[in-house]
Amino acid sequence: MKTILFLAGDGIGPEITRETRKVAQALKDGLSLDLAFDEALIGGAAHDATGNAFPDETRARADAASAVFLGAVGGPKWDHLTGAASLERVALLGLRKQLGAFANLRPVKVFPQLIEASTLKREIVEGVDMIIVRELIGGIYFGEPRGLRTTGDGHQEGYNTLVYSVPEIERVVRAACTIARTRDKRVTSVDKANVLEALRLWREVATRVVRDEFPDITLDHLIVDNAAMQLIRSPKQFDVMVTTNMFGDILSDAASMLTGSLGMLPSAALNETGKGMYEPIHGSAPDIAGRNLANPLASILSLAMMMEHSLGEPQAARRIEAAVHGVLDAGLRTADIMSPGMKQVTTAEMGDAVVAALAVRVSQAAS
Template sequence: MANPSLLILAGDGIGPEVMAEVRKIIDWFGTKGTPFDVEEGLIGGCSYDVHGVPLSDATLERAQAVDAVLLGAVGGPKYDGVEYALRPEAGLLRIRKEMDLYANLRPAQCFEALADFSSLKHEIVSGLDIMIVRELTSGIYFGEPRGIQTDNEGGRVGINTQRYTTNEIRRVARSAFEMARRRGNRVCSMEKANVMESGVLWREEVTWIHQNEYPDVALSHMYADNGAMQLVRNPKQFDVIVTDNLFGDLLSDAAAMLTGSLGMLPSASLGAPMENGRPKALYEPVHGSAPDIAGQGKANPIACILSFAMALRYSFDMGEAATKLERAVETVLADGHRTADLMGEAGGTPISTSEMGDAILKALAA
C-alpha cells in the first residue's frame, strides 16, 4: 500500500516555525515504521508574493489529491492594503470551500498542568474536554448577495447574507452526532431561532437528524448568546456543541481561552470521503499568524502538533499513535516546560519554539 500523503502549507508569520516542529514528529514516525509522503506548498501572503494570488490552482489541485493537508497560519499587516479577494485569508476560505470541508472540529481541552492559566477559576476548567463542531462552508461568510453598496440617499450599505440549506445542516449535524458517539453521547445545538429564520431551519433539521438517525444520542438546543454565557459559566456541562459558521467562529474562540492560550488548540476541517475512504481533510492550529513574534522563536508549537495528532486519528485511523502524541504533550507540560505564552504570573525563563518541539519529541520517544 502507498504511504499516507500529506501536503504541508506552512503559510505566514509563525506558521513556518511551528510547522518545523511538526515535521520533526512526522519524520520520527517515519523511523518507527510509519513513513509519510510529504510535499510542501504556499498559501496566504507568501503565495500572493510569489504567484499574485493567496492560493494557486496548482496548490489547490495538490490539496485535493493528498490524504490530508497540514496548514500553519495565514495573514499579516503587510497585506492590509490588498484587495479583499487577494488577501491571505481569501486563500484559506477558498481551500475550505473548494475542498468542501464542511465540518470544522475544534476541541477545547484543558491540560491539568495549565488549569491555572485560564482566566476562569481552576475548578471550572480543570478536566475540561469539549468539542465544537462548526459548519464551515456556508452561512454568512459565503452567502449571496454580499458586498458594499450605495443606497438612494448616497449612504453606504454593507450586506452579508446568512443562508443555509437542509443538506448543509444535516451533514454537519451527522458529524456532530457521530463525534458524540465517540465521546459522552451528548450534543447541544446552538443557533438564534428566536430571531433568525435560518436558526429556525437549523433547529428543525438538527432535530430531524436526531429523531430519525441518532435517537440514542442526547440532544439539547440553546440560543447561541446563552451558549456563550454558559461557556464561561459552566463549560463542563457540554460534550459536543454543533453550530453554524458565524456562531462557531465566535464560540470556538471563546472556548479556546478557557484553556489558557490559543497556542494550545488544534482543529480539523473534514469533508466527504474520498475513493480510499479517508475524508478530505485540513488540519490547522486555531491561532493566527502572530506577526509580532514571527521569527523570534517564541511561538508555541503545541496547537500545530496537536493538529497533526488529530490527523493521525481522523484521517489515518491511528488512534493509538494520536493518543501517544497527546500524552507526550501532557507529560512535557506537567514537567514544567513552557513557551512564553504559558509563563503566567510566576515568571521564569520560557523555552523556545524548537526547544518545546524537542521536549515533546523526547517524551514521545520515551
C-alpha cells in the same frame, strides 16, 4: 503511501509548521509509518511569489494529498488586499471549499498542568473536555449576494447573506452526533432561531435528524448569546456543541481561554470521505512572528488529530498526545502559558522536547 501536504503560510506559520514536521518525521521513523511529505505556498507568501494567494499548483497538491496541514494565513503586510481579494477569502476559505471540508472539529480540553494559565477559577475549568463542531463552508461567510454598495441617499453600506440549506445542516449535525456517540452522547445545537429564519430552519432540521437518526443522543438547543454566557459560567455542562460557521468561529475562540491560551487548541476540518485539513486555531500572530516565541503545541496536537481522522493511525495520535503531556509534566512552557516555577522555552525547544518525549514513548512500546 499517504502524503501530508504542509502549507506553512504566513506569520508564525513557518515556525510552528517546522516543529510539526519534526514530530511527523519522528513518528514516521519511530513507528515505520508509510508517510511522505510535500509542501507548497499559500496565503501572503504565495501572493508575493506568484500573485495568487492560492496558486493552481497548491490546489493540485492539496487534491493529491491524503491530508493537509496549514500553519497560518495573513498579516498586516497584506491588509491592502480586501473583499474578494483578501487572503482569507482566497486562501483559507478557498482551501476549505476546494476540499469540501464542511465539519470543523475544535476540541476544548483543559490540560491539568495548565489550569493556572486559565483566567477562570480552577473549579470552573478543571475537567473541561468538550468539542465544538463548526459548519465550515456555508453560512454568512460564503452566502451570496455580498458586497459594498452606495444607497440612494449617497451612503455606503455593506451587506452579507446568511444562507443554510437542509442538506448542509443535516450533514454537520450528523457529524456532531457521530462524534457524540464516542463520548457522552450529548449534543448542544447553538443557533439564533428566535430572530433568524435561516437558523429557525437550522433548529428544525437538527431536531429531526437527532430524533429520526440518532435516538440514543440527547439534544439540547441554546441561543448563541446564552451559549456564550454558559461557556464561561459552566463549561463542564457541554460535551459536543454543533453550530454555524460564524458562531463556531467566535465560540471556539472564546473557549480557548478556558485552556489558558489559543496556542493549545488544535482543529480538524473534514469532508465527506474523512480527508481533511488541520490547523491550530490561533492564526498568524504577526506580532511575534520570527521571534521563536510561538507555542507549537496546538499545531502538534493538530497533527495528532490528522493521524486519528485522516491517516488511520490512532496509535500515533495517542503517542503525540502522551508526548505533549510529558513536556508539560516536565514544566516546559512557552511564553503564552508560562507560570511561576516553570521553565520558559522557545518554539524550537518545545518542538525538540516533544520529539524527545515521543522517542521515549516509542522505544518503551517497542520494548
